[in-house]
Amino acid sequence: MSLIGIYNHPKAAKMAYFGLYAQQHRGQQSAGIVSRRPPKREGEVLQICEHLGLGLVPDVFPEEILNRLRGSRAIGHVLYSRSGSPSLRDAEPFRIQHRGIDLSVAHNGALLNAKSLRLRMEKLGAIFHTATDSELFAHLIIDAMEKGDKLPEAVAAACKEVRGAFSLLVLGNDQMIAVRDPLGIKPLSIARVEKTDTWVLASETCAFDLLEAQKVRSVRPGEMVVIEADGALASPTLTSIQWADSPGCKHCVFELVYFARPDSVVFGEEVYSCRKRMGIQAAREAPCEADCVMPLPDSGVYFALGYAQGAGLPYEHAMIRNHYVGRTFIQPTQEMRSFDVRIKLNPVSGFIRGRRVVIADDSIVRGTTVRGRTSHLREAGAREVHFRVSSPPVKFPCLYGVDFPSREELIAVHKTNEEIREYIGLDSLHHLTLEGLKAILEKPEDFCYACFDGNYPVPPNDEEEAAAARGLRIEQPED
Numbered sequence: 001m002s003l004i005g006i007y008n009h010p011k012a013a014k015m016a017y018f019g020l021y022a023q024q025h026r027g028q029q030s031a032g033i034v035s036r037r038p039p040k041r042e043g044e045v046l047q048i049c050e051h052l053g054l055g056l057v058p059d060v061f062p063e064e065i066l067n068r069l070r071g072s073r074a075i076g077h078v079l080y081s082r083s084g085s086p087s088l089r090d091a092e093p094f095r096i097q098h099r100g101i102d103l104s105v106a107h108n109g110a111l112l113n114a115k116s117l118r119l120r121m122e123k124l125g126a127i128f129h130t131a132t133d134s135e136l137f138a139h140l141i142i143d144a145m146e147k148g149d150k151l152p153e154a155v156a157a158a159c160k161e162v163r164g165a166f167s168l169l170v171l172g173n174d175q176m177i178a179v180r181d182p183l184g185i186k187p188l189s190i191a192r193v194e195k196t197d198t199w200v201l202a203s204e205t206c207a208f209d210l211l212e213a214q215k216v217r218s219v220r221p222g223e224m225v226v227i228e229a230d231g232a233l234a235s236p237t238l239t240s241i242q243w244a245d246s247p248g249c250k251h252c253v254f255e256l257v258y259f260a261r262p263d264s265v266v267f268g269e270e271v272y273s274c275r276k277r278m279g280i281q282a283a284r285e286a287p288c289e290a291d292c293v294m295p296l297p298d299s300g301v302y303f304a305l306g307y308a309q310g311a312g313l314p315y316e317h318a319m320i321r322n323h324y325v326g327r328t329f330i331q332p333t334q335e336m337r338s339f340d341v342r343i344k345l346n347p348v349s350g351f352i353r354g355r356r357v358v359i360a361d362d363s364i365v366r367g368t369t370v371r372g373r374t375s376h377l378r379e380a381g382a383r384e385v386h387f388r389v390s391s392p393p394v395k396f397p398c399l400y401g402v403d404f405p406s407r408e409e410l411i412a413v414h415k416t417n418e419e420i421r422e423y424i425g426l427d428s429l430h431h432l433t434l435e436g437l438k439a440i441l442e443k444p445e446d447f448c449y450a451c452f453d454g455n456y457p458v459p460p461n462d463e464e465e466a467a468a469a470r471g472l473r474i475e476q477p478e479d
């Protein structure tokens with residue numbers, strides 16, 4: 001999931017569009033933008049425009065739609081595919097109107113206590129239209145405003161109710177508010193378009209590059225930043241409110257392993273060089289007698305570069321990716337067994353034949369994809385196939401918004417390294433050790449590693465909370 005916020009730009013929605021475009025890798029299920037045009041003179045009314053849709057950003061926002069999204073303030077969101085089929089209802093930002101308040105909310109993360117809070121709000125009369133945490137935030141904010149809080153205080157009150165991971169953007173009548181949870185699990189940064197009063201908020205800094213905005217800083221864990229202007233023509237001001245004490249950071253390390261774009265800086269780490277360091281460290285831990293190193297594009301590329309450098313091996317690109325594979329395609333005939341794997345990535349047989357290759361990627365989850373890739377490399381004539389992984393074995397589901405399968409489906413839960421090697425059909429297999437991963441980070445104590453070691457920085461109270469955070473429903477046994 002990804003967030004973008006633009007404050008004080010004549011084409012805020014267009015800027016938000018490009019900000020989402022740059023962050024498309026963080027979610028392809030749906031995209032949405034809400035924009036606002038504050039009144040410029042007395043008698044004018046606030047204009048609010050919104051558009052949400054399923055699919056990729058350019059498909060959801062053709063130019064004629066984008067041109068209709070007027071205003072100088074906008075927030076946008078792309079949704080990452082989680083359990084279940086895509087639903088337009090769950091596209092964000094979520095917008096609600098209540099007694100003259102028009103509120104839009106977009107969220108990156110997952111909440112542990114969403115179910116109990118929803119029940120409580122429903123008992124108070126709230127009617128939910130979606131399954132999103134953003135709607136829950138919106139109801140909690142409205143509830144606090146009903147009790148007399150102004151918008152920033154109401155957002156703080158809502159944040160104090162929830163447990164889990166959240167980076168949040170809220171667009172009110174006059175204000176844009178950015179919030180991070182007390183552990184800073186998800187990224188969110190502030191930038192300013194050079195020589196202007198335009199402020200940009202984004203999950204990833206690659207969005208700032210496209211928008212020609214300079215990063216000012218990250219929103220701090222437990223901080224709320226309120227951007228507001230006294231009228232459409234006034235310069236915006238930024239106010240920082242520490243709504244919760246931060247006991248220390250627990251950033252998602254998977255952002256560095258997989259999620260973030262390599263041209264981003266996330267949690268103070270340059271993702272590109274961080275992934276290369278993972279490769280160099282893996283080469284130290286598990287060198288290999290081989291003829292070349294090849295990434296599984298795109299996620300393994302920079303790790304493979306580092307591994308090749310560390311191991312003193314040539315770096316090759318002999319797995320060719322089809323960049324035009326859509327989300328769905330006509331199913332092939334029964335005989336085309338390996339269609340699903342081959343349509344995305346195909347080995348260059350002429351190069352691979354007779355060679356000992358090291359392939360590199362970010363993780364092994366179920367093991368089925370890499371098993372298919374390995375068998376294709378063998379069919380292409382590879383003499384040996386070795387695999388190096390840039391993360392420790394994934395043994396625990398993420399409760400904070402990253403969509404790993406259930407524990408039962410995670411291959412590392414049931415098989416040892418040797419059993420996985422054998423199942424996939426590899427000559428050797430090495431996962432970067434947890435110690436090795438920590439060793440390449442500037443501040444290893446600032447990261448969450450729960451999907452590797454099960455130490456959840458915000459632990460669930462029970463199984464139901466854990467399931468709810470992953471978007472699952474626990475079936476109740478029948479009497």
Ligand code: SF4
Pocket residue numbers: 185251252253254255397398399400401402448449450451452
């Ligand atoms: S459990 Fe893993 S994927 Fe989830 S926040 Fe922690 S490090 Fe990231």
